[in-house]
Amino acid sequence: MEEIYMKGFLGRRAWCSEKVHLKSYFEKYSDTLYEVSNRRVSEIDILQQFVPQSNQLSQEELLKLTDIMTGEQLTTLLDEDVLKKKIISSKKKTKPSTSSTADEANPNSSLVKGSYHWGRQDRLRCDKFQVVRREVVLDATEKVGPKNLLPNRDFMVSFRIHDPFSHTVGDNSRPGSCSQQINVLGQQFLTALKDKIICESDFQDTRGDVSEQPDAPVTLRARELYQSSMFYFDNTFYIDTRNNQNVDYSKPIKEWGTKRGILFGGTKGMDRTLVEDLEIRFGYPYLYVHQGCCEHIVIINDARLLTPKDSLFGFDYPLMTKVSHKNLIHCMTCSRFPAKWIVRDSDRLAHDPTYQCKTCFKLLHYVNGKKIGKFTAYQYWQRSTIL
Numbered sequence: 001m002e003e004i005y006m007k008g009f010l011g012r013r014a015w016c017s018e019k020v021h022l023k024s025y026f027e028k029y030s031d032t033l034y035e036v037s038n039r040r041v042s043e044i045d046i047l048q049q050f051v052p053q054s055n056q057l058s059q060e061e062l063l064k065l066t067d068i069m070t071g072e073q074l075t076t077l078l079d080e081d082v083l084k085k086k087i088i089s090s091k092k093k094t095k096p097s098t099s100s101t102a103d104e105a106n107p108n109s110s111l112v113k114g115s116y117h118w119g120r121q122d123r124l125r126c127d128k129f130q131v132v133r134r135e136v137v138l139d140a141t142e143k144v145g146p147k148n149l150l151p152n153r154d155f156m157v158s159f160r161i162h163d164p165f166s167h168t169v170g171d172n173s174r175p176g177s178c179s180q181q182i183n184v185l186g187q188q189f190l191t192a193l194k195d196k197i198i199c200e201s202d203f204q205d206t207r208g209d210v211s212e213q214p215d216a217p218v219t220l221r222a223r224e225l226y227q228s229s230m231f232y233f234d235n236t237f238y239i240d241t242r243n244n245q246n247v248d249y250s251k252p253i254k255e256w257g258t259k260r261g262i263l264f265g266g267t268k269g270m271d272r273t274l275v276e277d278l279e280i281r282f283g284y285p286y287l288y289v290h291q292g293c294c295e296h297i298v299i300i301n302d303a304r305l306l307t308p309k310d311s312l313f314g315f316d317y318p319l320m321t322k323v324s325h326k327n328l329i330h331c332m333t334c335s336r337f338p339a340k341w342i343v344r345d346s347d348r349l350a351h352d353p354t355y356q357c358k359t360c361f362k363l364l365h366y367v368n369g370k371k372i373g374k375f376t377a378y379q380y381w382q383r384s385t386i387l
Contacts, residue, residue: 186276
């Protein structure tokens with residue numbers, strides 16, 4: 001598939017990096033960084049190495065020369081005051097951000113750790129989905145347990161998960177925008193990434209029409225009933241094998257490829273594959289499939305060593321760092337509250353289907369808790385309400 005994607009588009013695909021084996025690269029980079037950080041060379045030794053004439057200077061003159069040659073003495077041709085005025089005048093005024101805890105934003109706050117705050121970011125040509133974003137901030141409360149991660153040794157990889165993608169041959173389909181960014185440790189399995197992805201299709205009620213008992217609690221959601229899923233990285237399929245009843249999504253794809261002369265790689269288990277074992281291209285579109293036909297483009301945009309400023313507690317990862325703003329579908333009756341119900345075949349509504357909030361749904365279709373009229377009703381979950 002990579003040959004098909006890259007063929008004839010060398011200029012347009014310039015944002016894709018060469019293949020990188022994450023574990024090998026960061027082991028080599030970490031060892032190099034360790035040697036450099038432990039190499040104690042004085043500024044005078046460096047000066048004598050690159051300026052042979054400095055050997056003729058006294059110790060006092062050498063110290064003065066090193067002070068003059070520090071990076072702090074470097075300035076631009078512009079006057080500092082003029083430069084500061086230009087920077088200040090170019091800043092845009094932004095609205096003060098409001099913050100709320102994860103518990104206030106969502107009762108299912110265990111899905112996303114930390115607290116949220118809304119913020120604005122200037123529009124970037126290659127990063128438009130972050131015009132309005134929600135950032136996750138680690139809890140400042142004292143954590144229990146040892147710090148089991150090492151700075152400049154362990155590394156994390158950033159995955160960007162896009163909205164579900166649908167394409168019809170002959171139509172001008174628009175690719176889904178990036179919905180969330182998740183940082184995963186190199187020492188974690190791919191199942192950790194899979195369990196952190198939030199998609200509204202996973203939360204839908206599997207009971208179907210619940211118009212007779214709308215207040216009955218949800219006993220089974222789609223993600224609990226249909227647990228099969230698959231990643232596609234570097235021509236290799238990674239399936240979730242934690243449940244023996246899970247379906248192998250790679251089989252029909254391989255059969256389809258065989259008929260068309262397209263060769264695919266092997267199939268491995270997510271729960272047996274570490275992130276650091278992947279060989280990937282940065283900026284290349286990979287694939288995540290779940291719920292049968294819900295397809296998400298996955299792009300690896302960054303990978304770096306942990307620093308002392310990062311959380312060094314392993315249980316903080318995977319960490320969702322960015323969530324894009326997504327407009328809610330509001331109630332078609334009051335236009336005030338998020339839609340929680342989809343109503344079909346109703347003799348009381350003008351539109352079919354009709355999206356309704358909980359209040360409007362109950363007022364129009366029930367009297368004293370009893371159903372009136374003919375209609376079918378389905379619970380509807382939106383990602384913005386889940387978060």
